[in-house]
Amino acid sequence: MIEEILKKAEESHELTKEEIVSLLEGAKSKKQRKRRQGDKKTRCVEEQSENYASTLLCIYASDNLSAFQPFTLSPSSHLSLLTAHCSLFISADKIRQKHVGDEVHLRGLIEFSNYCKQNCLYCGLRRDNKQLKRYRLSENEIIALAKNASELNYKTVVLQSGEDPYYTADKMKYIISEIKKFDLAVTLSIGEKTFEEYQAYRKAGADRYLIRIETTDKNLYKKLDPGMDWENRLKCLEDLRKLDYEVGTGCLVGLPGQTLESLADDILFFKKINADMIGVGPFIPHKNTPLKDTQGGTFEMALKVMAITRLLLPDINIPATTAMETLNPNGRLIALQSGANVVMPNVTQGDARKLYEIYPGKICVNDTPDKCRGCIEAKIKSINRTISKDYGFKADL
Numbered sequence: 001m002i003e004e005i006l007k008k009a010e011e012s013h014e015l016t017k018e019e020i021v022s023l024l025e026g027a028k029s030k031k032q033r034k035r036r037q038g039d040k041k042t043r044c045v046e047e048q049s050e051n052y053a054s055t056l057l058c059i060y061a062s063d064n065l066s067a068f069q070p071f072t073l074s075p076s077s078h079l080s081l082l083t084a085h086c087s088l089f090i091s092a093d094k095i096r097q098k099h100v101g102d103e104v105h106l107r108g109l110i111e112f113s114n115y116c117k118q119n120c121l122y123c124g125l126r127r128d129n130k131q132l133k134r135y136r137l138s139e140n141e142i143i144a145l146a147k148n149a150s151e152l153n154y155k156t157v158v159l160q161s162g163e164d165p166y167y168t169a170d171k172m173k174y175i176i177s178e179i180k181k182f183d184l185a186v187t188l189s190i191g192e193k194t195f196e197e198y199q200a201y202r203k204a205g206a207d208r209y210l211i212r213i214e215t216t217d218k219n220l221y222k223k224l225d226p227g228m229d230w231e232n233r234l235k236c237l238e239d240l241r242k243l244d245y246e247v248g249t250g251c252l253v254g255l256p257g258q259t260l261e262s263l264a265d266d267i268l269f270f271k272k273i274n275a276d277m278i279g280v281g282p283f284i285p286h287k288n289t290p291l292k293d294t295q296g297g298t299f300e301m302a303l304k305v306m307a308i309t310r311l312l313l314p315d316i317n318i319p320a321t322t323a324m325e326t327l328n329p330n331g332r333l334i335a336l337q338s339g340a341n342v343v344m345p346n347v348t349q350g351d352a353r354k355l356y357e358i359y360p361g362k363i364c365v366n367d368t369p370d371k372c373r374g375c376i377e378a379k380i381k382s383i384n385r386t387i388s389k390d391y392g393f394k395a396d397l
C-alpha cells in the first residue's frame with residue numbers, strides 16, 4: 001500500500017490527506033494500528049522496530065561516511081516496516097534529484113538579535129525567558145558578517161532574529177542595501193511585519209522571506225502563540241507573495257497536542273500556497289519555557305514530513321534544518337538524502353552563536369564561520385553532491 005501511494009506521489013505530486021497520514025504512520029496495517037492502541041506488549045515491540053528503522057536509516061544515509069554507529073540486525077518480522085520507512089526517503093531523494101538536481105545551496109545564517117517581543121510557548125527567545133542574556137548586533141556588525149560570508153563564497157545570507165522593534169524599517173533598509181553591494185541574495189526571517197515594512201525591505205533589495213506558519217491547527221496555534229493571530233501570519237505570507245518575494249514557510253513537528261492529521265494538513269497547506277521554500281524542524285523543548293516537560297518531536301517524524309513535502313512540491317528549496325542535526329549527528333546529511341537541497345550554516349561570530357538559543361543543544365556554537373563552511377563542504381562532498389555557485393533562486397533550479 002505504501003508503495004502504491006509513493007508511486008502515485010512520484011507521478012502526480014498529489015496525495016490525499018489520508019494517504020499522507022498513511023505515509024507518516026509507516027507500514028502499519030489498520031489491524032496493527034488497532035492492536036497498538038490496546039496492547040502494551042505490541043506497542044513496545046513496534047516502538048523497538050521503529051528504533052531499528054531509524055538506525056538502518058542512519059546507515060543507509062551514511063554509507064559514504066567513515067564513522068557510523070554500530071547496529072543490531074533487525075528481526076525479519078520488522079522488515080516491512082523498515083522497507084516502508086526507507087522507500088519514502090528513497091522516493092523523495094529521487095524526486096529531488098530529478099527536479100532540482102545534485103547541487104546543494106548554502107545560505108549563511110546571521111542571527112543578529114535574540115530580543116523578542118513575542119512569547120511563543122515553545123521558543124527559548126520568548127520575552128518571558130528572563131534567564132537569557134540578550135544581545136543585539138549593530139547595523140555595521142551585521143553588514144560586516146555578511147561581507148565575511150561573501151568572502152567565504154556564500155551567495156545568499158539569511159538575516160534572522162526575534163521580533164525586535166529596535167530594528168526600524170529605516171535601519172533594516174540600510175542594512176539590506178549595504179549587504180546587496182556584496183552581490184549577495186538577501187533572505188529575511190524577522191517575523192510578522194506590516195505590508196509597508198515588507199515593501200520597504202523589498203525595495204531595499206531583500207529577495208526572500210521566511211516565516212513559518214508553525215502549525216495549521218488554529219486551536220493549537222492559539223494555545224502556543226499567545227497574543228498572536230494565525231490569520232495574521234497567513235496574511236503575512238500573502239503580503240510577501242504580493243510583493244514578489246520568494247516565500248518560505250514551514251512547520252514544527254512534535255508540538256504537544258499535534259496529530260498526524262494536522263501534520264498532513266500542514267503539508268497540504270504548503271502545496272496550496274505554492275511556497276518556494278519549506279523548512280521543517282523537530283520541536284525541541286527548552287528548559288526555560290512552559291513546554292519544558294513535553295516530549296518534543298523526533299528526527300524520524302520531521303524527516304518524514306520533509307520527505308513528503310518534497311514529493312508534493314518537487315521543485316522548491318528545502319533545507320536540511322539545523323534542528324535535525326541536533327537530534328541526529330548525521331541529521332543534515334540524512335535530510336539531504338531524503339529530499340533536502342539547502343543547508344544554512346551559521347556565519348554569526350562570537351557569543352551570539354550561543355546566546356541565540358531558540359532550542360537547547362544547538363550545534364556548532366563554539367565554531368567559527370570559516371570552520372563551519374569547511375566542515376559542511378566536506379560533508380556534502382562525502383555524499384557525492386556539489387555545492388552551488390549560484391544564488392539558488394527557485395526559478396533557476
Ligand code: SAH
Binds near residue numbers: 124160323
Ligand atoms: N522570530 C522569527 C524568526 C526566528 S524563530 C519567527 O518567529 O518567525 C525561527 C523558527 O524557530 C520559528 O519559526 C520556529 O519554527 C523555530 N523554533 C522556535 N522554537 C523552537 C524549538 N523549541 N525547537 C525547534 N524549533 C523552534
Ligand code: SF4
Binds near residue numbers: 117118123127163191
Ligand atoms: Fe520570537 Fe520567533 Fe521565538 Fe516566537 S518563534 S518567541 S516570534 S523568536
